Amino acid sequence: MTPRPILSSDELIARAIEYAGAGRKRTVAVAAAQDVDVIGAMAQAEADGFLNGILVGDADKITAMAGDESIDIDRLEIVDVKDVTAAAHHAVKLASEGKADAIMKGFLPTSSLLKVVLDKQYGLRGKNTLSHCAVLDIPGYHKMINMTDGGMVVKPDPDTKFQILENAVMVARALELSPVKVAVSAATDSFSDAVPHIPSDINVVIPQAKEKLGDIVIQGPVSFELATSKIGFEYQDETGLVVGDADIFLMDSIEECNLVAKALIQFAQAVFAGVIVGAKVPVSLVSRTDTIKNKKASLAIACILADYYDRNKVWQ
């Protein structure tokens, strides 16, 4: 089948709807669903037709919140579990039993939820570390770029960085990108020889990626500028197919990724789909300040990723 690459946040949501229409509607279980923003996003996504939702949490609070904000939750299933940790366990258990395809964070800290996701009794651990993918649709850039990791791993060593990349490549496969173009960040592109610690990372990650991950083009060190723009490119010595056309930007630190992504969200009106990858089910989280489109895109990417796992028997 010819790959149909997903290149924008609109296409992302449309594709999730298409899969659902083809009889592959995914179920998302919310852990501690007493959070009005999460309830709103789930109701919207359900109304758009791309997921079934199970709200695990304090039923009284959920109903009251939905009532106050006039959110129609009639078509979402509610499971009444008042304690937040117990609710997290319940949602994760649904996923481990195959009754949910993705998990969404509600009213509890991310770290508390992930601890439950990684709890051995549920068997949802993958072989890689958990990492966050921020798939950004930046107006002015001709495709989406997956910036990682700006949310999970504080200071990745080269092996962890490879795992973060492998997680991101899995998302790229789910988005049907081929070949996957990966830019690896380190200092500025013209300045790499003054940064001894970074090329050593790159010297580990890039050969490993070329050996183990098929159908990718990888290059580094590359700056954000070089990863997404060819302007002025002739003045530099860098060559390669990734320049100005990156699908994945593997960044050097949590700060770099988080800060540059937020600059793009704040000032470039970038729509972002965020998902935590590395477990056998995608974990979705949205924050209060996200726009409704961000929230829907985040849920859509979780559904598309879950669909990819299922169709390709990734974890079997």
Add this chain to the structure above:
Amino acid sequence: MEKTAQMTIPEVHSFEQIVARAKEKSATKPARAVLVDTSNAEMVTAFEKAAGEKLIEPVSIADAEDANKAATVALQMAVGGEVDLIVKGGFPHIEFLRQMLDRTVPFVGRGKLVSHIGVIDTKQYGKLLFVTDAGLTVQPDLKQKLALIQNAAGFAAKIGVEMPRVALLAAVEVIYPQMPVTTDAAILAKMSERKQIKGCLVDGPLSFDVAIDMAAAHSKGITSSEVAGQADILVAPTIETAHGIYTAMSLYGKSEVGGVILGGKVPVALASRSDSVSNKYRSIALAVLAS
């Protein structure tokens, strides 16, 4: 409902003002400028425009075709007081830095930190944003961060941003012992609170949205900071972070930008690869004001 604090807008808050001020300054005392390497057509155009508009008084170098030699000569001219600023053209950044930091020149005084300051004018914010260091200090330690703050705050004050508000950026706004970026920021914020850092207000760690968006700051419970939601200066934890923010803003953030290296004998106008002629011209205006 608590009243949302208003952002303080400094007197100088746009590139139009910067360019106008730079021209005024050069009208009284022409800023003598030398261009290193004529191989970047956009920078040459920007330099000629600046000369034509009397923003600078161009000083030429014999042997200008040999960029390597031109850089040496330009730095020597700066040390000898023959030029007020240097404009770096297409000459490779790393080569230029190598020459600039060479102690035998001596372009940089002992104990001085040279740093790059990018200036961003996005009309969405309402005032200028300064970001540092996108050009030189790879992974600043605490002492270097202090120098970065002082270089940037001194420059901001010089162009008309009085008592600039300095945000020490991090991925989060809480302090985690396992994240040195956050602990460094906390130390510097405390130093500022104790008035150990003069001429600016410093706070951190602050995430990007909390630094520049008052509503985001308040939603995170940060209500008493003099910096959160209204930062003038963003100090990034690494060079690629600063460079990433600067280029994200110029390429996609609908911003006018310019950059300058400070801390040497004279300022150096330094644009990024993808900067347009207009933005390269803005870098020259910044160097004029810094001179």
